[in-house]
Amino acid sequence: MLYHPDKNASNPEASELFKEVAYSYSILSDPEKRRQYDSAGFEALDADSMDMEIDLSNLGTVNTMFAALFSKLGVPIKTTISANVLEEALNGTVTVRPLPMGTSVSGKVEKQCAHFFGVTINEQQAESGIVVRVTSTAQSKFKLLYFEQDVNGGYGLALQEDSEKTGKVTSAGMYFLHFQVYRMDSTVNALAMAKDPEGAFFKRLEGLQPCEVSELKPGTHIFAVYGDNFFKTASYTIEAVCAKSHEDTTQKLKDIEAQILRKRNELRQFESEYRKALARYQEVTERYTKEKQSVDELLKQRDGIHSTFTIVKPSNISASGSNLSNGSSSKISGEDSKGESPGEDG
Template sequence: MMPGHRSKSEKHEGGEKQLRRDPYEVLGVLRNSTDQEIKTAYRKMALKYHPDKNANDPKAADMFKEVTFSYNILSDPDKRRQYDSAGFEAVESDNQELELDLSSLGAVNTMFAALFSKLGVPIKTTVSASVLEEALNGLVTIRPLPLGHYVSKRVEKQCAHFYSVTITEEEARAGFVCRVQSSDKSKFKLLYFDQEDNGGLSLALQEDSAKTGKVTSAGMFFLGFPVYRLDQTMNSIAAAKDPDTSFFRKLDGFQPCELNELKAGTHVFAVYGDNFFKSANYTIEALCAAPFSEEKENLRSIEAQILSKRAEISKFEAEYREVLAQFSEMTSRYAHEIQSIDELLKHRNEIHASYTITPFKRSTSKSRSKSSSKENKEDGQTREKRSTRDRPKKKKWYNIHLRVDKRKAC
């Protein structure tokens, strides 16, 4: 077992430091445990310490939080790698998202959760502890679901409808699909249960519904080869932090399903109402994959391409980050050079201005001297005009009156 890592915030009780326990130790699994083993261990412990079953027991409540916190680290491949390499410091323990049991939230908290969900905040929900306990104790009603037939029902919020599907050896080899959809876009979970020796049922797989066109849908594929699911919640959280991180983490949620095939016999599925306030309408159908040989090959091919692309993007990220750092350095220098040039030109223009622009005082005195000389000139002209008017007018030669004898002929 790996020793407990020291977290960012250490609790102090009675003067002694309490460290967070190693998540592998909390869940009772090995460091090389598979995703399915981790998930199975979590669900058993979460059911054991769930607040619904341990009312007024603070130790059970603390244990439930610790189990959920540990699972949130180990169920995320990226956070699990970070924890394995550097401990709690690397996984940003203060920002872990939790899976909420809506049946235990109460009206007010459920309203807040519904509001955040409407605003696009990804909220993981878990199946109600009461439903899991009834299934484990064999107290649920199971309806038969024949292959090739569909059933349409309405399930109440935080409740489940159980169905049994029986397949032959030939059908098991050909592959099997169970699918559910809701035409009114209700939220639901598709569940698959393992049958225990005592006749009870333990949750083994779950798929959350997702919007697909005008409906919400979920499906489980048991085709005899690895089939993958894409967890969009991881990418939504990354997108809120950084668009670049969102792109490079887009395929991190592309993980293999825990089961690839089912053996011949009877298997139990359930549809769980995951709406906050209302019931969920749904249609469930079980199909043999034999008629879909071309679709199976296409699925195998496209998922292989996605895995190849994920490896390619992982290598590309390092190159991109390096070039981006250089680009940031160049743009920073570009802005600095622009500022430097502008300051030099501004200083140069100020020096030029000191020579080319006449000082304000000098121009004022000059204008005053010009105006005074003009006034003196105007005064001189006025006096000259006045003296001219005062002198007697001389008769000009063309104003001389000539005496003309009218009697003489001209």
């Protein structure tokens, strides 16, 4: 808390220290990343993308509290899904509740547990497109999961979306609309900010990741809400929506996704131009400083030279003037005395 950027807006050193602490914690809390760091330093971590993902089941209470604190302060710490949840899904032993199209269900799920839902869609709905969204007005952390049917009758994890804070709620969504949609990986932005705060803007769209599934076939599809809070249960509302009744919104999403993708490419080009211009700016500002110092020095030297154009120093002029005046007076007095001599009169 002491070094958090919100409490040190005018102190960049404190902000940088906060980022370093968060960066270091992500290494210490992950055995694999710590092993990589011990063997090859930060370079190995950078090559591995530094995802900052931890398994809460391997953390003690103290470490969990630290993780919760960093998450509360805005550090995007990813968590893995409990192995028990994945195993139960693969075995087909989970309870699946129906979630009819056009309806919503609210509930609370324990941390590292999941509530499963079956969404059944017909051919027309599949053709129109489907959206499944989860929101939490309590701003709980959760994951939205999508499972595919396994050959053995169980369910294998196919997609997952971590909740993100959007306004006053946390939310996550999956959009099966027959065109490419993207999700934002916030850890990419966090790593860019830690490495290069000034250039982080150019990396804001680098976290865009294409969603692997863009459409669903008719039938029943399995989704789950996974509790991702560090201590408390996660409150949520899940809903399944057919895009047929949201055609205008669907088209707007398609357009904005294309615009954002183009903007990402534009930023990549602009970054190169910006850095060249910045380097040139730094070069000319350095020259400006040097030229100013040079001009000031030349003018100072000229003033010094001007001041040496004089016959004598002021103190000598005063003394010489005094002596000259006394000598003249003495000489003139002598001549006057000779003029008044009696011998010359006679």
